[in-house]
Amino acid sequence: MDVVDLVLSGQQPLAVCGAGYVGLSLAAVYLRHGIKVILADINEEKLRLIESKKYRYIEHTVEEAINTGLDSGRLQLTTSCEEATRKSRITVVTVPIHLDWDTKTINYTPFVNALKDIARGLKKGDLVIIESSVPPGTTEEIAKPVLEETSGLRAEEDFLLAYSPERIYVGRAVKDIEENYPKIVAGIGPRSTEAAAKLYKKIAKKGVLRLPKPRDAEFEKLAEGVYRDVNIALANELAIAAMKLGVDFYAAREAANTAKPYINIHLPGPGVGGACIPIYPYFLANKLLEKHYIPQLMLTARQINEQMPLVIIKLIEQLATTHKIEKKIAKIAILGVAFRGDIDDTRLSPTHDIVALLRARGYNNIWAHDPFVNYDPILNGLGVRLTNNIYDVLDNADIVIIATRHSIYKDIKLSELLKQTGKHSIVIDTVNYIKIDVKYDKIIVLGLR
Ligand SMILES: NC(=O)c1ccc[n+]([C@@H]2O[C@H](COP(=O)([O-])OP(=O)(O)OC[C@H]3O[C@@H](n4cnc5c(N)ncnc54)[C@H](O)[C@@H]3O)[C@@H](O)[C@H]2O)c1
Numbered sequence: 001m002d003v004v005d006l007v008l009s010g011q012q013p014l015a016v017c018g019a020g021y022v023g024l025s026l027a028a029v030y031l032r033h034g035i036k037v038i039l040a041d042i043n044e045e046k047l048r049l050i051e052s053k054k055y056r057y058i059e060h061t062v063e064e065a066i067n068t069g070l071d072s073g074r075l076q077l078t079t080s081c082e083e084a085t086r087k088s089r090i091t092v093v094t095v096p097i098h099l100d101w102d103t104k105t106i107n108y109t110p111f112v113n114a115l116k117d118i119a120r121g122l123k124k125g126d127l128v129i130i131e132s133s134v135p136p137g138t139t140e141e142i143a144k145p146v147l148e149e150t151s152g153l154r155a156e157e158d159f160l161l162a163y164s165p166e167r168i169y170v171g172r173a174v175k176d177i178e179e180n181y182p183k184i185v186a187g188i189g190p191r192s193t194e195a196a197a198k199l200y201k202k203i204a205k206k207g208v209l210r211l212p213k214p215r216d217a218e219f220e221k222l223a224e225g226v227y228r229d230v231n232i233a234l235a236n237e238l239a240i241a242a243m244k245l246g247v248d249f250y251a252a253r254e255a256a257n258t259a260k261p262y263i264n265i266h267l268p269g270p271g272v273g274g275a276c277i278p279i280y281p282y283f284l285a286n287k288l289l290e291k292h293y294i295p296q297l298m299l300t301a302r303q304i305n306e307q308m309p310l311v312i313i314k315l316i317e318q319l320a321t322t323h324k325i326e327k328k329i330a331k332i333a334i335l336g337v338a339f340r341g342d343i344d345d346t347r348l349s350p351t352h353d354i355v356a357l358l359r360a361r362g363y364n365n366i367w368a369h370d371p372f373v374n375y376d377p378i379l380n381g382l383g384v385r386l387t388n389n390i391y392d393v394l395d396n397a398d399i400v401i402i403a404t405r406h407s408i409y410k411d412i413k414l415s416e417l418l419k420q421t422g423k424h425s426i427v428i429d430t431v432n433y434i435k436i437d438v439k440y441d442k443i444i445v446l447g448l449r
């Protein structure tokens with residue numbers, strides 16, 4: 001029996017290092033397949049919440065599998081990736097590589113720290129799979145030497161090492177892993193590739209796609225992200241162009257997209273947030289600048305997407321000036337703090353930039369609503385009142401901004417919204433979610449004439 005058989009048969013556990021959105025989803029999937037899991041994270045508070053079943057999950061299937069795993073004893077939690085690895089035969093790494101947003105430099109520290117911990121618990125024959133999104137070359141040039149130097153073992157000979165990009169969309173993560181996509185794997189050598197492929201063949205119904213080298217698989221993940229970023233930038237530019245030309249972007253988009261799969265115009269919005277899509281182009285750009293190449297298209301797309309909050313501010317100002325809004329006293333209601341619909345993640349949310357720009361322009365009375373987010377340190381620092389009570393936020397608001405595609409905002413009738421504010425508020429819909437059921441001249445929808 002090899003290590004994969006030992007893990008698949010439930011005789012030996014699998015360790016997941018990093019209990020974030022990805023780590024929790026992966027742990028849930030392995031548990032659902034009868035595998036014993038040890039989940040490790042340095043965040044003690046998070047583990048405490050998971051253990052006491054007070055953690056707020058986005059996905060019911062993940063919550064169910066984690067809680068069942070805890071009850072049955074098939075899931076163990078620890079603050080140490082070293083301990084988790086020592087007690088397991090396979091370790092999956094989901095600790096992120098960060099980008100310092102101000103300097104756009106790559107920060108490998110948390111990832112390398114996690115690898116050092118793993119290396120201290122590594123045994124002969126073990127398999128390590130990296131699933132974090134990483135700059136191309138990371139598995140071979142950073143992970144392999146760190147694991148080898150700290151453990152004293154040799155990759156591919158004494159232990160196995162593979163990269164496998166994680167492609168989940170939070171909210172439907174379990175389905176993505178189990179049913180929607182083939183799992184891409186690339187080992188440091190053939191033994192590593194085959195071991196990782198054997199594990200994932202049991203998990204992913206769509207099977208396994210082997211790539212020649214880890215850097216190919218690392219690049220593939222970033223390419224998916226950049227593809228999305230560039231296409232969103234195009235949608236944003238087309239939406240702005242449509243408004244300037246008196247065109248209904250959404251009607252034109254729907255018609256254009258009937259030529260699928262050749263045409264798939266994305267959706268415009270207040271910007272591109274999250275800890276993935278905005279970051280991946282810079283992972284690539286950093287590596288390419290080392291090779292004296294400037295990836296102009298991806299950097300231009302970034303510029304367009306990062307300017308979207310300013311575009312939204314200009315739309316607000318257009319109506320605020322006409323309707324003589326007094327900045328110091330006007331109440332602003334922002335609907336949506338999460339970076340996209342129906343999740344609680346606020347990392348690099350465009351709402352942060354919109355609020356910062358409003359504050360810089362002298363707006364002092366800003367309220368925000370989100371059905372999933374209870375607290376946000378950035379909004380707190382900007383003096384925003386954040387609450388789950390939409391009525392409090394809308395009450396008496398002079399300006400309403402819809403900033404996130406949360407399902408509960410979809411198809412809100414304009415007449416209802418104005419009833420809630422109790423006045424002829426300015427409305428800026430950045431996501432085309434409002435149903436305009438009354439004639440009204442104080443609303444702008446991004447992309448509509
Ligand atoms: N969230 C997504 O939608 C998504 C989808 C696909 C891929 N990814 C990629 O997967 C990776 C993880 O993303 P995420 O959203 O789960 O991140 P996350 O920030 O939610 O979770 C990361 C976890 O790692 C923990 N951690 C940090 N240092 C550690 C250490 N030394 N030892 C143990 N734990 C440590 C943190 O406490 C945190 O809980 C990233 O590389 C990301 O780009 C994310």
Ligand SMILES: CC(=O)N[C@@H]1[C@@H](OP(=O)(O)OP(=O)(O)OC[C@H]2O[C@@H](n3ccc(=O)[nH]c3=O)[C@H](O)[C@@H]2O)O[C@H](CO)[C@@H](O)[C@@H]1O
Pocket residue numbers: 133166167168169170224225228232235266267268269270271272273274275276277339340341
């Ligand atoms: C291709 C894809 O699905 N990739 C996913 C993506 O997941 P995500 O959670 O980051 O979500 P996205 O939907 O990509 O949104 C990002 C931002 O772009 C805005 N947006 C989106 C679509 C659009 O047409 N117009 C927009 O403006 C949106 O509001 C938000 O701010 O990255 C994960 C990690 O790599 C992947 O694993 C995961 O598969």
